[in-house]
Amino acid sequence: MRLDKYLADMGVGTRSEVKRLIRKGFVTIEGTICKKAEEQIKDGDLVEVEKSPIVYVEQEYYMLYKPAGVLSATRDRNERTVVDLIESRRRKDLFPVGRLDRDTEGLLLITNDGELAHRLLSPKKHVGKVYFVILNGKITKEQITCVESGIELEAGVVTLPASLKVLESRDEKSEVEITIYEGKFHQVKRMFEAVGIKVIYLKRLSMGTLVLDPRLKRGEYRALTEEEIEEIKRN
């Protein structure tokens, strides 16, 4: 890889900014000043900018506890996005794997690994996603059966069977956990709406093998562990 791309990928600056740094002699490879932006970096080369080593990190994986009110997008002119919450040299490459509605909270995987994202989001893969849901009333047996067996959300759009665990069901509200295996637009809200009950709070707890770390507070994130990365790649 070219030296200027290596440095720009690692967030040292834009392509023209890093070219300037290189020209001015601030960059060394294996301890020797290199003034050529097109110089090829080999695996294991020590690249330093003003004596600080710049290690090339290919792929990054973060779990974010998405708070309500933040957009599931990479960038937006007017609004804060989930990627804005992540401090990373590679921020320009990062994107959320799938979307949560603005008012939905919980687990969001943020990465620059397009292949993994593609696999996790593929409708053929049926990766399970678990949500904690608060509903605006009691949930009946019939409603549960209906949600679990798959519902027609609109003409020709039928959900896959889901599973429901009722944690609490009272006249004023119910709390449930639902596992769905696809990711249609506003899916959970629409599934309950279709049986006449309204979602008043929604939080994603897990996606495949990846479980939201209970130590994270809203808006916080952490890098995935090696083990979590390996497991999610096996989904």
Ligand code: URA
């Ligand atoms: N289902 C919804 O309705 N909204 C979300 O954000 C995620 C799943």
